[in-house]
Amino acid sequence: MSVKVFLELVEAKAKIASVWPFFMGLFFSYYVFGLVNWPLAITFFVAMLLFNMSVDAHDNYSDYRGASDKASEWKRKTNIIGVHHLSLKLIRNLILLMAGSAAILGILLVIETGWSLLIMGIFCFLVGYFYSAGPRPISSTPFGEAASGITMGFVITLISVYINTFPVQTITWRLFLRVLLVSGIAVFAISNIMLANNLCDADEDRTLNRHTIVYYFGKPVMLRVFAGSVVAGYLCLIASVALNLLPVMSLLVLLSIPIIYRNTKAFLAKQVKKETFKFAVQNSLVLALFCIVSIGIGTILNW
Numbered sequence: 001m002s003v004k005v006f007l008e009l010v011e012a013k014a015k016i017a018s019v020w021p022f023f024m025g026l027f028f029s030y031y032v033f034g035l036v037n038w039p040l041a042i043t044f045f046v047a048m049l050l051f052n053m054s055v056d057a058h059d060n061y062s063d064y065r066g067a068s069d070k071a072s073e074w075k076r077k078t079n080i081i082g083v084h085h086l087s088l089k090l091i092r093n094l095i096l097l098m099a100g101s102a103a104i105l106g107i108l109l110v111i112e113t114g115w116s117l118l119i120m121g122i123f124c125f126l127v128g129y130f131y132s133a134g135p136r137p138i139s140s141t142p143f144g145e146a147a148s149g150i151t152m153g154f155v156i157t158l159i160s161v162y163i164n165t166f167p168v169q170t171i172t173w174r175l176f177l178r179v180l181l182v183s184g185i186a187v188f189a190i191s192n193i194m195l196a197n198n199l200c201d202a203d204e205d206r207t208l209n210r211h212t213i214v215y216y217f218g219k220p221v222m223l224r225v226f227a228g229s230v231v232a233g234y235l236c237l238i239a240s241v242a243l244n245l246l247p248v249m250s251l252l253v254l255l256s257i258p259i260i261y262r263n264t265k266a267f268l269a270k271q272v273k274k275e276t277f278k279f280a281v282q283n284s285l286v287l288a289l290f291c292i293v294s295i296g297i298g299t300i301l302n303w
Contacts, residue, residue: 195213263286
């Protein structure tokens with residue numbers, strides 16, 4: 001397997017979805033508490049990437065194995081495993097290696113921090129596994145968007161905050177709600193990637209027996225939800241600045257609105273996987289870059 005194929009298997013282009021919340025938690029920890037534990041933060045960063053790669057590889061693996069005979073053409077021409085004639089045994093071993101390494105690093109972090117991290121870690125592992133495994137994977141249900149957005153957008157941010165602030169701050173409802181608001185822009189953007197995928201694959205999902213949220217509510221309704229989620233993300237950011245949870249320079253993220261508007265308009269006009277799904281991914285990438293740069297500079301300058 002070449003490096004290029006491996007990166008495609010683990011969907012490397014989408015890794016910004018996990019990197020972004022990590023930095024949101026890092027910036028929040030320093031801006032609000034003045035704390036960053038670099039050894040633990042770096043360890044978590046590596047564990048997070050390994051686990052995220054294992055989840056995406058497992059998603060492709062499960063889709064290929066679970067596809068019915070009616071989807072044989074999809075297996076040969078669309079799924080990366082069929083397109084590149086990859087060994088299922090090799091992919092399974094890679095998944096176990098990445099997930100196992102992430103688990104070991106996670107255990108080390110729990111030993112250094114506390115049981116709260118263990119609970120959050122178990123939650124992430126369970127969602128990550130059942131997202132594409134079991135008799136009814138989460139990705140094939142109406143809860144795929146919520147599971148991906150909350151787990152990756154919010155829980156990763158919360159873990160990032162916890163490992164940097166655990167000596168002085170425990171997990172409380174107040175901290176929980178503050179982090180939820182701060183991570184809101186990432187939560188909505190990440191869930192929109194999943195929603196865009198389901199909107200593009202609406203017909204294909206019927207063939208694969210996937211009853212996603214688009215199946216139940218229909219495209220017109222979910223397209224409005226897609227647009228509303230973009231607005232909701234910006235509102236979360238503005239509210240976070242107003243409550244002094246993020247620096248004022250975070251508002252520079254609003255400069256991304258013209259780009260996000262253009263991409264969103266293009267996606268709402270047509271939902272074709274090979275043509276317009278990229279706009280949802282680009283929205284997440286643009287917002288991530290604007291957040292990391294503007295919030296990062298604002299946090300360093302304390303303004």
